[in-house]
Amino acid sequence: MSDVSKKRIAIIGAGAxxxxxxxxxxxxxxxxxxxxxxxxxxxxxxxxxxxxxxKGVDRKFNLSSIYIQ
Incomplete structure (x- = not known):
């Protein structure tokens, strides 16, 4: 497929x-x-x-102390 005919898609966020x-x-x-x-x-x-x-949804994280450095 040539570069001209490639379909572009949006990816929201570069996380998991x-x-x-x-x-x-x-x-x-x-x-x-x-x-x-x-x-x-x-x-x-x-x-x-x-x-x-x-600027997003308020979140609460409960992290185990073994992962906090």
Missing amino acids: SGLPSIRHALLYDLEPVCFELTNDIGGLWRYKSENRNC
Whole structure:
């Protein structure tokens, strides 16, 4: 398939769902365009409790102390 005829699809977020979605889009010869709110990929994998700049739904996270560094 040529680059001209590739279908572009929107991927919202570069986290646990967005990253595999990008991969599968590429496997099916689609052109993914990812929209990420932050400056980094990883989504909640990279969550820091002091980050309050997110304009989204209020969330509460209960993390075990063994994972907090």
